[in-house]
Amino acid sequence: MSQQTRTLTKTIRISGTLHVLTGLRVGGYSGSIQIGGVDNPIIRDPLTEEPYIPGSSIKGKLRSLFEIKYGL
Numbered sequence: 001m002s003q004q005t006r007t008l009t010k011t012i013r014i015s016g017t018l019h020v021l022t023g024l025r026v027g028g029y030s031g032s033i034q035i036g037g038v039d040n041p042i043i044r045d046p047l048t049e050e051p052y053i054p055g056s057s058i059k060g061k062l063r064s065l066f067e068i069k070y071g072l
Contacts, residue, residue, distance in 0.1 A: 014062075026042070
């Protein structure tokens with residue numbers, strides 16, 4: 001089987017504001033689980049402590065939608 005080499009030819013910037021209409025939870029990993037502790041904490045910005053959605057989560061969702069749409 002031959003390997004294909006793909007070259008990035010163009011980038012597209014997508015920007016906008018997300019409004020969550022249903023429950024949304026992006027969890028992180030705390031490193032260890034204590035008795036009575038939280039086993040799946042919410043990802044928060046280290047400076048503001050506000051919850052956020054990592055770019056990798058959005059990238060993964062967009063990639064899966066494009067793969068379905070274009071049959072890749």
